[in-house]
Amino acid sequence: MEATNFSSSTITPIGAGMASRTKQHVRLIGHSQPMTALQGEIDRVSRSDAKVLIHGESGVGKEIVARTIHYSGPRAAMMFAPVNCAGLPETLLESELFGHVKGSFTGAYRDKPGKLESAHMGTVFLDEIGEMTLRMQGLLLRFLETGEIQRVGADGGARHVNVRVIGATHRNLRDMIAQGQFREDLYYRLNVIQITVPPLRERREDIPELVNHFLNKFVAANRSPITGVSAEAMKALVAYSWPGNVRELENLIERMVVGVQHDTIELHDLPSEVRAQDNVAFRPRRERRRTVADDLYTRLTEQRESFWATVYPMYMAREITRAHVRDVVRRGLEEARGNYKIVARLFNMESREYKRFLNFLRKHDCQLPFKEYR
Ligand SMILES: Nc1ncnc2c1ncn2[C@@H]1O[C@H](COP(=O)(O)OP(=O)(O)O)[C@@H](O)[C@H]1O
């Protein structure tokens, strides 16, 4: 079987090249046209000090783009400080960004600098900036206008800091402005340079390279026997729509590396949602969404689960409808050319269960005329 092998020579040793200066630098993988263009943009942007706003779905690599900008530019030796604006309640976020003085709130046992101060001469990455409250947006705007910060609870003593600000969001900030949820003046302050990271399904050429990159990363860490991915499995990985983008791919590869005990990742090792794409490839090629029936059919015919353990209990529990059952049966009949005995075998039933199967279909009005499939 043809396998796409990856070689350990592609592993980037920690401390090599750029990384020696910038230990947190991560390489941006991908040579598709959009990624090459993005890399070019990053190179240009990293030389300047301009604020950047990065757009893109969750998991596309917005943070890694921000890191790459920081570590490719003159601020690389200084701090890159990520702040997740969605992860903290407002008061904690304020203290996270601006710092606080001892006793300014419960739990403030000592003076603490904020990220904007710690990252002086470096970069602060404001992730999920669309989730900031309007009050926080006001504080951020004031900082962007003056470059001055004041720790929470401090009176006087504003400090001037020099940080580059890079923001990111998966939201449409213009819509938020229209709805009064995001300040327009802050938007224009931040939006000096706009970078959009396209979803993975719009740059499928990057998938094999990313797969090999993550295999390298996880195989070494897990002492896994895996040496590559079969051609069919790679085809399915490329065809899948990746709603969770690169993060979903990375997590999947990690799970494979931990779970697969042979040397090549095969099609059957992949989760059904990824494999299902491959099934539809054998049918007339229409871009269509995976259906419940697709899933059930895969479980029956590929994961070799019995009809009695999958379709039947789900139908009885009303988790699926009669239409779903009929759809699954129709596929079985297509495959078996109208022979219900073969359908029963295809759906992993014992031959003595054949009668029960037909009775079930008759009783629930799921028995389709077999002649059409002959
Ligand atoms: N082009 C890429 N090359 C290598 N790793 C990537 C790439 N894009 C994303 N990743 C990885 O995928 C995960 C999600 O990326 P992240 O930057 O956190 O996405 P986002 O901020 O857009 O949600 C991270 O582990 C990141 O290192």
Ligand SMILES: [Mg+2]
């Ligand atoms: Mg992120």
